[in-house]
Amino acid sequence: MARIAIVGGTGYTGVELLRLLAAHEAAEVVAITSRAEAGRRVDDLYPNLRGFYDLAFTEPDDKLLAECDVVFFATPHNVAMQSVPGLLAAGARVIDLSADYRVRDAQLWSRWYGEPHTSADLLQQAVYGLPEANRERIRDAQLVACPGCYPTSILLGLKPLLANDLVDSQHLIASAASGASGAGRQAKIDNLLTEVDGSFKAYGVGGHRHLPEIEQELALFAGHPVQLTFVPHLLPMVRGIHATLFATLTDAHRDLQALYEETYADEPFVDVLPAGMFPQTRTVRGANRCQISLQVPQGRDTVVVMSTIDNLVKGASGQAIQNMNIMLGLPETMGLDQVALLP
Numbered sequence: 001m002a003r004i005a006i007v008g009g010t011g012y013t014g015v016e017l018l019r020l021l022a023a024h025e026a027a028e029v030v031a032i033t034s035r036a037e038a039g040r041r042v043d044d045l046y047p048n049l050r051g052f053y054d055l056a057f058t059e060p061d062d063k064l065l066a067e068c069d070v071v072f073f074a075t076p077h078n079v080a081m082q083s084v085p086g087l088l089a090a091g092a093r094v095i096d097l098s099a100d101y102r103v104r105d106a107q108l109w110s111r112w113y114g115e116p117h118t119s120a121d122l123l124q125q126a127v128y129g130l131p132e133a134n135r136e137r138i139r140d141a142q143l144v145a146c147p148g149c150y151p152t153s154i155l156l157g158l159k160p161l162l163a164n165d166l167v168d169s170q171h172l173i174a175s176a177a178s179g180a181s182g183a184g185r186q187a188k189i190d191n192l193l194t195e196v197d198g199s200f201k202a203y204g205v206g207g208h209r210h211l212p213e214i215e216q217e218l219a220l221f222a223g224h225p226v227q228l229t230f231v232p233h234l235l236p237m238v239r240g241i242h243a244t245l246f247a248t249l250t251d252a253h254r255d256l257q258a259l260y261e262e263t264y265a266d267e268p269f270v271d272v273l274p275a276g277m278f279p280q281t282r283t284v285r286g287a288n289r290c291q292i293s294l295q296v297p298q299g300r301d302t303v304v305v306m307s308t309i310d311n312l313v314k315g316a317s318g319q320a321i322q323n324m325n326i327m328l329g330l331p332e333t334m335g336l337d338q339v340a341l342l343p
């Protein structure tokens with residue numbers, strides 16, 4: 001059994017890790033932290049976990065974390081980077097769900113996150129945890145930076161087009177909408193039910209902090225820098241991301257449906273839908289799955305790709321466990337066979 005610690009266990013991604021790991025056959029959560037809830041039993045705060053865990057939240061303590069095989073950080077940015085250098089030096093392996101190690105350029109990170117990067121020397125060592133792109137490097141990684149939720153949906157949606165040089169890489173567009181759990185559990189007026197319900201709005205149009213991460217990874221698919229216009233939206237629901245991606249085709253003769261099906265044929269968590277069927281957020285809710293479909297409307301030169309995920313599962317905690325399975329040499333799908341919850 002791998003010994004697992006979770007830093008930030010009271011947040012939405014932390015409790016989603018607990019839900020998914022409760023049924024995992026080869027991993028046992030032995031430590032879970034929260035400064036606000038230290039001393040409280042996990043199943044008192046989250047009664048859905050009664051009978052699955054005999055654990056209480058503790059204050060974060062790097063010495064205890066270092067005794068675990070894998071430490072997940074489900075914390076806001078600028079938390080993991082304070083502890084990760086010491087944990088790696090002590091031999092632990094770290095899976096960071098935050099943005100601390102996703103952007104390889106420390107100055108670029110600072111520009112978007114508004115703070116200095118204090119662990120820049122580990123940025124080159126960190127592996128970007130998108131298994132569909134970096135599986136081999138994840139296997140031996142000591143530090144994995146899990147992708148953000150919007151990036152996961154957009155990167156999986158655009159990879160086949162960029163990797164095969166089929167679109168204009170300088171004028172890519174992503175219009176994506178997320179449920180409110182994407183913003184985390186801490187109280188914010190903008191995410192109150194009374195503010196969100198019955199409404200739909202764009203935000204971050206002038207620049208969202210996921211942009212540098214998405215462009216960095218798209219550039220690796222393309223083999224050269226790319227430009228993306230990214231517009232996120234807030235949906236009046238709890239879970240799910242729907243990304244609609246637009247690109248101008250430079251090669252009109254390729255069978256794109258066949259290309260997507262071939263690209264993802266062996267990927268257990270990417271489902272390319274048959275032509276004419278469109279993905280929905282509810283058909284991936286609770287599942288570690290990205291559903292994708294594409295169309296070329298009127299046979300013109302714009303391809304439209306639709307990509308859906310559950311932001312808390314394939315967009316965060318499910319993907320983090322997928323990474324853990326790869327790092328530990330376990331079957332990649334272990335503990336991740338949940339079917340989406342309908343209706």
Ligand SMILES: NC(=O)C1=CN([C@@H]2O[C@H](COP(=O)(O)OP(=O)(O)OC[C@H]3O[C@@H](n4cnc5c(N)ncnc54)[C@H](OP(=O)(O)O)[C@@H]3O)[C@@H](O)[C@H]2O)C=CC1
Pocket residue numbers: 007008009010011012013014033034035036037060073074075076077079097098099147148149181182183184185186311312315316
């Ligand atoms: N929500 C989502 O859909 C996704 C989130 N992410 C990323 O995952 C991370 C966690 O997100 P989410 O679960 O939504 O966040 P939440 O705000 O819901 O939870 C944050 C957790 O971190 C703990 N925490 C906060 N500050 C510190 C600190 N200084 N030291 C130690 N622990 C701290 C909190 O507990 P306490 O304060 O009691 O210690 C809490 O348990 C974020 O970086 C987020 O951007 C990534 C993909 C998707």
Ligand SMILES: CC(=O)N[C@@H](CCC(=O)OP(=O)(O)O)C(=O)O
Pocket residue numbers: 077097098099147148149178179180181182183210232234
């Ligand atoms: C709906 C909503 O507010 N979503 C969040 C997603 C942020 C997130 O998960 O970001 P990191 O993992 O990169 O920190 C936002 O747009 O800021």
